[in-house]
Amino acid sequence: MRVLLIHSDYIEYEVKDKALKNPELISDEMKKGRMDEVLVAFISVEKVDEKNPNEIVDKAVEEIVNVAKQVKAENLFVYPFAHLSSELAKPSVALEVLKKIEEKLKEKGYNVGRAPFGYYKAFKISCKGHPLAELSRTIVPEAAKEE
Numbered sequence: 623m624r625v626l627l628i629h630s631d632y633i634e635y636e637v638k639d640k641a642l643k644n645p646e647l648i649s650d651e652m653k654k655g656r657m658d659e660v661l662v663a664f665i666s667v668e669k670v671d672e673k674n675p676n677e678i679v680d681k682a683v684e685e686i687v688n689v690a691k692q693v694k695a696e697n698l699f700v701y702p703f704a705h706l707s708s709e710l711a712k713p714s715v716a717l718e719v720l721k722k723i724e725e726k727l728k729e730k731g732y733n734v735g736r737a738p739f740g741y742y743k744a745f746k747i748s749c750k751g752h753p754l755a756e757l758s759r760t761i762v763p764e765a766a767k768e769e
């Protein structure tokens with residue numbers, strides 16, 4: 623999994639078109655969204671993550687929470703982003719992983735938003751620009767490390 627973390631004044635998105643034949647079913651209210659004072663996690667779920675999706679979810683949650691504590695962010699935003707890797711997991715696995723990350727972050731007490739999966743989206747983001755405002759993480763299942 624590849625994660626790009628941007629500590630932002632805000633992020634806003636607008637769904638434009640389907641990018642998959644069967645994108646996530648969404649309500650009209652999910653077609654646009656905005657979150658302020660937010661740590662945004664752009665996430666590419668990778669093929670190697672299919673070896674142990676649950677482990678990847680837990681590791682990603684741990685990494686995101688670590689950064690959230692450092693930058694004192696209480697609002698988190700999970701953004702499906704298929705552009706951080708050339709070896710993507712299949713959409714069915716990726717969506718489940720992203721939903722579980724959202725769920726577990728909420729269980730830890732954060733306000734969590736998530737952009738719809740499987741769409742082309744316009745988005746605007748305002749990076750805060752401090753030294754920890756732009757970070758990236760590569761997360762790999764233990765099983766893959768032994769190969």
Ligand SMILES: Nc1ncnc2c1ncn2[C@@H]1O[C@H](CO)[C@@H](NC(=O)[C@@H](N)CO)[C@H]1O
Nearest residue numbers: 641666667702703704710711716739740742
């Ligand atoms: N392995 C994966 N990890 C994360 N997101 C993934 C994915 N496979 C599919 N998606 C979602 O489907 C859209 C088309 O690839 C993706 N759309 C995007 O990445 C938008 N930024 C528009 O390009 C994304 O919503």
